[in-house]
Amino acid sequence: MTEKFVYDFNEGNKDMRTLLGGKGANLAEMTNLKIRVPYGFTVTTEACARFYLEDEKLWDSLKEEIREHVKTLEKVNDKKFGDNDNPLLVSVRSGAPISMPGMMDTILNLGLNDQAVLGLANLTDNERFAFDSYRRFIQMFADVAMGVEKNKFEEVLTNKKNEKGVELDTQLTAEDLKDVVKKYKVVYKQALGEEFPQDPAEQLEKAITAVFASWNNDRAILYRKLNDIDDKMGTAVNVQTMVFGNMGDDSGTGVAFSRNPATGENRLFGEYLMNAQGEDVVAGVRTPQEIKTLEEKMPEVYEEFSKTVKTLEDHYHDMQDLEFTIENKKLFLLQTRNGKRTAQAAVKVAVDMVHEGLIDEKTAITRIAPKDLDGLLHPTFKEDKLKEHEQIAQGLAASPGAASGKIAFSAKEAKQRAEKGEEVILVREETSPEDLEGMVSAKGILTARGGMTSHAAVVARGMGKCCVSGAHDLIVSEKDATVKVNGKTYGKDDVISIDGSTGKIYEGDIEKETPKLEGDFGEFMSWVDDIKEMKVRTNADSPRDVRQALTFGAEGIGLCRTEHMFFKEDRIFQVRKMILADDTQTREKALEKILPMQEDDFYQIYSLMQDKPVTVRLLDPPLHEFLPKGEYEIRLLAKDLDKSVAEVKARIAELQEVNPMLGFRGLRLCIAYPEIGRMQARAIMQAALHVKADGTNIRPEIMIPLAGDVKELAYVKNIITEEIEKVFEEKGDRVDYLLGTMIEIPRAALLADEIAEITDFFSFGTNDLTQMTYGFSRDDAGKFLKMYIDKGIFEKDPFQVLDQHGVGKLVENAVKLGREQNSKLHLGICGEHGGEPSTVKYLYNVGLDYVSCSPFRVPIAKLAAAQAVVEKENK
C-alpha cells in the first residue's frame, strides 16, 4: 500500500477508479480533458480501508496530508478556508469504484461558519444566498456527519415559513434565514451537546469520517449484496470547490444523460432546476424542467454543455450520465460516468454505437448485464386487452415492462405481502433508499412525484423492474392506505396495472404478452450468437414451451421432462393404472395405452425442433407423485380399476417415502419396471422414425436420470438399447441417437470416468447435485436458507447461483474424468443454474458444450456465454 492517500484532480485519470473511486477518477479525467470542473482532490479507497483498521478514525498523517491538499485548493482558487472575505467552500462526496446511487452521503457548502458566511455574502453581494447556504450546510452536516434527525431542522424552517406566512423557502429573506441559522445552531447543540464546529478543518475531517463510515450503513450493505459488490472495496471521498446553482436565477443545476436512458434514443436527455443545488433535482422535491428548455433559456450554456457531452461520450465510448451546475451563467461539470440505462436502452445504445463506429460488436455485447435482458423479455400488455381497461392516470415511463398487482403502501407492507405470495405494486408519494427492499419485492413501482431521474426511476431501471414515476394526479396516503385519483379511491385490495414503457396506469389486471427478438435486440442477439462458443438449449416439455424457446433462439432442447406429459388430464388415468398394476402384464397393458400419446408428444416436439438436438429424459419422479391424494379421487380411481378403496390406499401408502428426493425414482424406476423404460424408448424412437420419414434429419438424445454407479447405468442402458434395436428391426429403418446420463448424484461426479465409458453425454443436474452436496432439500431449505443469508453465513442461495466453490469441485472433477475417459463426451447442464449468468460464464470456462435453461432465460444465457468469451480474451 502506498503512503499517498490523497490525490489532486490533476494527479489522477479514469483508469484509477479502484483507488479514486468512479467519481474521483472521472473528475480527474475531465480535469485532464480541460473540461471546466471545480478543482479538488480525492481521498482514496485505500484510506477508507485503513480507516476501518484504525477503529473508524482518521489518523494523524492522513489529516496532515488532507491539510496540505486543502492548501493547494486554497492556492488554486485564491480562497481561504473560513475566510472573512473570500472563503473557500467545498463539497464532500463519496465515490466508490462502482457507482452506488443514493447509497452514500454528500455534504455541500462545507467551510461555512459564522465568519465565512459573511465573507460569502460580501463576495457574492448576496446575503440571502449566503445564509441560505449556511443553513443548508448546518442541516446537512448535522444530518449526514453527526446523525441528527433532519426533521428537527425542517421544523424550524416550517415554523419560520408559517410565521412569515410564506410557502416556499425562496420566499424567506436574509434576515429570516439568519434567524433560522441561529435556531439551527441551538438545535445542533441540544442534539449533540456541543457547539456547531466553526473550524472548517474540523468540519472537513468530520465529513470525511462520515463518508467513510457510510460505506457500512445498512442501505449500502444491502445495495452491495443486491448488486454483488465486494464489501472490501471501500469508497473514496471527493473534496471539491463549491460552485453554486442556487446563487440566483442565472444559476441552476441539473443532471443529464448523453442519450435517453429508458429508450436509448441518441438525444440529450435530462432535467434541471434553476436557482437550486444538486440534491434538489435528484430528491424529486421540486419537479424539474426538461434539458431542452435550457436551449431557449441559455443558448450559449446549452451549446457548451452539448459539446462537452459529445466530447465525453466520444472519449468514454459510452453513454454518459452527467451532473452540472450553472453558476452565474458559467457551466461547471460536477460528475460524469457511464450512465445506467434500461435493458432496452442498453441494447439500442450498444447497437447504435456500433453503427456510429464508436465501439465494436464484442464491446457492444459487454454493455448490458445478462440478467438485465430479463427486462426485455418481460411481458407487455396485450394490445387488444388494453382497450378493456380504463386508464386512470398518466405518469413518466421510468422503467419499461408491464405489471399488475394489489396496492401496497409501504416498502414493509410490500415485502410482507409479497412473501405471502401476493403480487403487489408498491405505490408511494416518492421512494427513498429505505424503500429498497419493498421495491425488490414488488411487481412494479408507481410514484406520484419525482422525475425520470428520481430515486424510484433510477433504482427500478437498475433492477429491470417496471416503474411509472411522477404520476401527479395520484394522491397517495400511506396512513389511510388509499390512492385517490380523479374522484376514485383505491385501497389495499384493488388491483392496478402499470406500463413502465408508456407511463400509463390502468384499473384491474391486464393480460400480458412477451416480446420477440426483433429490431435492435435481434441484431444485438445475432452478434451474441456469433461471438459465443457454448450452445444454449432450453428446458421444454410441451409444444407451447418449444415455440416460445425457439422465438428466443434456443439451439436445442437440453431437457424434455417426460413426466410432465404423464400429468396431462387425458393420460393420468392410464399412468395411475400402470402404477397400481399388480403384475407386469397389467402394467404393460396400461403402458400400451400411454405409448401412442408419448409418441405423439415427441413427434410434435421433434417436428418443431427440426434438426436441432432434443434430449429426452426418461421418467424421473417418484411414482407416488402421480397418484391421487383426495378421498374422492381415490374412490373414483378404485372404481375405475375395479379394486377396493382399501387396496388403492394400501398401494398409495406403500409408495409413500420418508425422503422421496433420495428415494425410488430416476433410473431406479426403470430397474424395477423395465417395461416403463422400454415404452419410453419405443415412443422416442418411433417418433424419431416418423419425423425422419417426414424428411427431417434427427438424432434423439436419451437421458437416463439419477445414475450413481456405472453398473446400474449399464443395466438400464441395456434395457433401452435392446428395445431400440427391436423398434429399428420392426420398422425396417434406424436413426442415429445418443445415450447419456445426468450427473446429479455426488457419486456419479466422483466416478465420472467409469460412467463416461458407457455414455455419449453428461448433463449436469445441478439442482439435485446441489441438494445432495449440501444436504439441502430444496423443498425444505427455504426456512433455513433465508436465515443463512440474513445472518450473513451464505452470500447467495446456492439454488440460484451455482456454488462454484463446493458443488463446482464435483462438476470440474466430472468434466475432467469424463473427458479423459471419453474424448467425444458431450457436456451440458440442465439444472436451473443453466440460465444464471455467473454460472453460465463459469461453465464456459469449465468447458461445457452447452447450457440448457427455461425459454425465458435463453437470451440471458446466450449473452452470458458470449461475454464469457470476450472476458476470457481480455484476460
Place this chain on the structure above:
Amino acid sequence: MTEKFVYDFNEGNKDMRTLLGGKGANLAEMTNLKIRVPYGFTVTTEACARFYLEDEKLWDSLKEEIREHVKTLEKVNDKKFGDNDNPLLVSVRSGAPISMPGMMDTILNLGLNDQAVLGLANLTDNERFAFDSYRRFIQMFADVAMGVEKNKFEEVLTNKKNEKGVELDTQLTAEDLKDVVKKYKVVYKQALGEEFPQDPAEQLEKAITAVFASWNNDRAILYRKLNDIDDKMGTAVNVQTMVFGNMGDDSGTGVAFSRNPATGENRLFGEYLMNAQGEDVVAGVRTPQEIKTLEEKMPEVYEEFSKTVKTLEDHYHDMQDLEFTIENKKLFLLQTRNGKRTAQAAVKVAVDMVHEGLIDEKTAITRIAPKDLDGLLHPTFKEDKLKEHEQIAQGLAASPGAASGKIAFSAKEAKQRAEKGEEVILVREETSPEDLEGMVSAKGILTARGGMTSHAAVVARGMGKCCVSGAHDLIVSEKDATVKVNGKTYGKDDVISIDGSTGKIYEGDIEKETPKLEGDFGEFMSWVDDIKEMKVRTNADSPRDVRQALTFGAEGIGLCRTEHMFFKEDRIFQVRKMILADDTQTREKALEKILPMQEDDFYQIYSLMQDKPVTVRLLDPPLHEFLPKGEYEIRLLAKDLDKSVAEVKARIAELQEVNPMLGFRGLRLCIAYPEIGRMQARAIMQAALHVKADGTNIRPEIMIPLAGDVKELAYVKNIITEEIEKVFEEKGDRVDYLLGTMIEIPRAALLADEIAEITDFFSFGTNDLTQMTYGFSRDDAGKFLKMYIDKGIFEKDPFQVLDQHGVGKLVENAVKLGREQNSKLHLGICGEHGGEPSTVKYLYNVGLDYVSCSPFRVPIAKLAAAQAVVEKENK
C-alpha cells in the same frame, strides 16, 4: 497364462492353492509329506477360466494333456482305464482356492463301464461291491454331470428293495444290483436320448466339464456372494485314484477335525461309517459313529490316523479338517484343509496353539474372521430363566448361541416370514444346499437328522448361527407344518428356543444374556489390544450402553447422541414445550428445565468412562421427530401448554418436511435456536467440571453435526465457545476440551481443509455421507437396494459395507485435505460402518485414529483393526 493346465500331485504344493485349488494343493502337499494319498492329478483354475472363454467346452489341447496324465496314473497304479482285469477308477472332485463346502459337485467311481465292472469284481473278488459301485457311479454321473433327476434312480432302487422285501441297500445281492444297473442305464437313455457312455475318457471329460460348469450354479454363486468370494477365481478339478470305503466291513470312510470345531478342545474329533463311501457321512443319511470308537475297532488304523493328524497339524500350524477312507484296513487320506470352526473354537484353538508354541500371537489373531466373533457375543439363555421352560428334546450342539422364534418348516417360508419381521427357527428333517437362503434368514436352525458335520451344522457354524442338529426325537412334517415330539405337536405359531451350545431345545421364548470377555477370549482380546494401533470407541447414549461397551473393551465414546436423552419419558414434555415455544424466552424457560437432566446424563456417562474420551454430539434430528403424532397425545400436549389443539397441530404441520433427511436438522437447529446449543454446551461443561471436582481427568469432545460450510460451522462454534467460557467464568474452573464436527455432507468432505482450520477433530458420519453420496434415503432404499443386489447390480449394501470406491473417495479426500491443513486433526468414524470389519481395515489404511461402533461390535472392530496391522506388515 502358462500353457500347463494339469499337475500331478507330486508337482504341486500347499502354496499353489490359487492355481490348484485348496484341495489340490493340499493333496500335493500330503503327497510330498509321504502321507498315504491315492495318487492323482489336478486340472487347474486357469483351465476353468479358459473353459468359460471357450464357450464352456474343454478344448483339444487340454483333453490331450488330461489323457497324458491319465496315462501316468495308469502307470503309477498299474491299472488301466476300462480294463477288464484291473480297471483304473477315479474320483472327480472340485476344489476352489477357497473352500466352498456343499457347493460344488463330486463324482465317484468314474471309469466303470460294462467291462470294467467285471474287472473290478474279479480283482476284488466281490461282485456285489463292483455292481454297487457301478450303479452308484451311473446315478451320480447322470445327476451331477448330465443333470438327470436323482429321484428317477432312487425309484428304481426302492422298487428293487420292495420287490426283494428288504430295507437297506446293503441287503441287495450282486444279482439284484446287476438288474439295478441295467435299469439305471435305461433310465439314463430315456432321460438323455443316448446310451450311458462306456468310454472312461469320455466319462472323465464330461465330469470335468460338469465340475467347471458347477462353478456357476446358483448355489455356488449365492455362497460366494455371502462369503465375499471373487467370482473370477474359478475352481480346479482333482482326479484321484479311487479307494473304497464300501469294500466290506474292513472298509470305511470318515471325516475328522484335529480339534473340536465347536469348542476348540484339543482332541481328535470326527465321525465315520463302516462299509460306506464318503458322501454317506456328509449327507447325514446314516448316523455315523464317533471317531474314538475306531480305536477299539481298528487300533492300528486309529494309531496311524492319529499320528498323521498330528503331523499335518504341526505342518500346517492350524487345526485340520480331514477326509479319510479305510480300504481293507488300509488308511488313505483324501483331503486335509484348515478346519472351519465356531468362533469359540477358533479363539480356543488360537490361544492353545500359542501356548503350545505352534503359532505366535500375531498369527493367532488372524485365525478368526472378525465378524465371526459375533458368535461369541451372541446372547445365551439366562440361567435362572431356563428353569421356567420345559426342555422338549435334545440334539447335538452343532453351532453355539441361543435363539428363539416361531417354527418355519421350509427355507422359503423362513425367508418370507423373516422379511416380514418375524423371528423364526428353521426346523427341518435335514438341510441341503437349497436351504441356504432360509438358513440366512432364520434366527436358528434345528434338524432331526445328521451329525456334527452334517450340512446344517457345517453351514450354521460358518455363518456363526445357532444350530442344533440330529435331534432324533423330532418328527418333522413339512407337509403338515408340524413337529411332533414325545406326544406333543408344535405348529407355525409356536415359539421354541434352541441352545446351540448344549443341543437342548425348549418350549417358549427364553430371556437371553450376553457373555463377557473372559478366559481364552479375554486373553485373545488382550493380544488384539496389544497389536492394533487404531482406537475403538463405541456409540453409546445411556449408562447401560456405556457399561456394556466397557465390558467389551470400548476405549472411549465416539458418538453420544443427545437426542436419545431427549426422548426419555420424564423430559419429552419439556422438549415439546421448547419446540412449540412461540418465542426465545419461552424456549429458554423450557430449556432451563432440561438443562439439569442433560447435565446429569453427561455426569453419569463421564463418571463411568473416567478418563476415556467422550464425544458428545449436539442435537441432530429434525424437531418434528420429538412431537406427538396421535390425536390423543396432541390434545394432552395442547392442554398442558394452554394452547388450542389447532395451534399445536399447526406448529406440527409447520415443522413437517418433504425430505427431513435434507432438512431442518443438525447444526441448522443451533443456528436457528442458539439457545438449544447453549443449553447443551452448558450441560456438557457443568457435568465435566463436576467429574473434575470428583477427581477425574476429563477432556470432553463436542461434536457439531451436519456442517457443510466452514462459515456455518464457525457461526455455531462461536455460540458454543462463548457459552463455555461463560460457564468457566461462573464456576471459576475450566477443563480442556475439543471441538469438532461430523463429516457427513459431501460438501464438507470436498472442502475439508477449510473445515479443519477451525476444528480439533473430524468424525465421519458415513451413514449420512452414504445417503447423500448415493442419493439413497436409508429409510426408503430398502425396496430398491434389495432389488439391486438381487439383480447383481450391487454386490453389497453400501449401508452395511462402506463403499470404498465412491464414498471412500470423499473420505480419503477429507483425510488428506484435513491433515494437510491441520496436522493435529484427530480423525474417527461414528457411522455404523465403524463396526464392519472390511471397513475398519480400510479406515486403518486411510489413516483414521479411531472407529466407533455399537457396543456389541467393539471386539469385532478391534480384531479387524489388529488384523489390518498384521496384514499391512505382511504385505
